[in-house]
Amino acid sequence: MARKSGSHADITGPKVRDAALKLFARDGYAAVSMRKIAAEVGVQAGALYLYTPDKQSLLFDLMKVHMEELLDAWGQADTGGSPPERLEAFARFHIHYHLDRPDNIFIAYMELRNLDDANFAEIEVLRRRYEQGLIDILEAGNASGDFAVPDPKLAAMAAISMLNGVTTWFRDGGRLSRETVETIYWDMLRKSVAA
Amino acid sequence: MARKSGSHADITGPKVRDAALKLFARDGYAAVSMRKIAAEVGVQAGALYLYTPDKQSLLFDLMKVHMEELLDAWGQADTGGSPPERLEAFARFHIHYHLDRPDNIFIAYMELRNLDDANFAEIEVLRRRYEQGLIDILEAGNASGDFAVPDPKLAAMAAISMLNGVTTWFRDGGRLSRETVETIYWDMLRKSVAA
DNA sequence: GCTTGATCTGAACGCTCGTTCAGTTAATCT
């Protein structure tokens, strides 16, 4: 019972990653077995190994692709301007991007400890690069006199923690719209770094 | 080779909880086996069941005790005063309390999904009670004109996310002292809700 | 000094884990 119709590799491959992303985000890496991923895809566990060398690589690839796409997207969304303008762009971009990909951010920030050492180091570089983008904006704002941020690195961590938190409780169709949430968060962030 | 000297129950019991807390926080609930906890304690796996009915209860008890102690401690730290004074007390209390117990907060916010339904509901009540304390302060500040917070519930979530983030990167002996971190975070929070 | 009972061991239970692989199927190529 294999190869029912057409070539499946380019269909099953993404399905494997999608299933892994969904299940890792929902139950956590350690709690998800290869058999559960396979069942979600509609395939036997052995077939997964046509698309990933092992379970660890599945997690690593998900995180790496996510971080690279995130950096790419922010690179395009950062259209310059004054530090306050760039900070607003960052806040809105960050919230918007992650509300569209709650599973990705959940994994990116909660499953770091399940990466082995080499993989962790590689992801950490990408994560720091993203954080550095925010730090740069804060420092530019300090220099221009728009911001009064005593420690840009600390403030960047605080800001990202705050913005990330939104994905843990926001649900579409809830009390507040995305637009409202985005604006309120941006307003809090704006005031928190203001001169 | 049992019962080497003196009664051990009141020694081993806390040791089991301490080991579980430490390992759950470091590796995650699903990734920690009863045998690993036992090894940390210096005992065979079977002996753990003299101190907990099962693994799930171990997690639940840790979280419940933590939340109850947290609510207790905040009840004592909240000495009243104006909304800004109470908010400062909250921010400093929250950071201080959690920096002293990084493992506890890590578990309390990351292992919720590993609680079964009934246990989750019970912990959720306690967590909401704590959050409500902050919401009350923000609402009081709105009423007094000290704060301008369009949505106190959302602002409370944002604030707690931000404050919690500190435990993910702060390390004693690092670039910044606890005192400095506490003050900078409080300053950001203060400005973010200011009228 | 003998009994009691709290404390723990060590082996076992059935189960699931990640991973491998020989074999099967069916779409494609010649």
Add this chain to the structure above:
DNA sequence: AGATTAACTGAACGAGCGTTCAGATCAAGC
């Protein structure tokens, strides 16, 4: 039509899982 091969199955591997329990050990009470 026959050969090829990508895609997948199904069974198996050793290991580890949570949990149970009969038995061993030793401090304490009589």
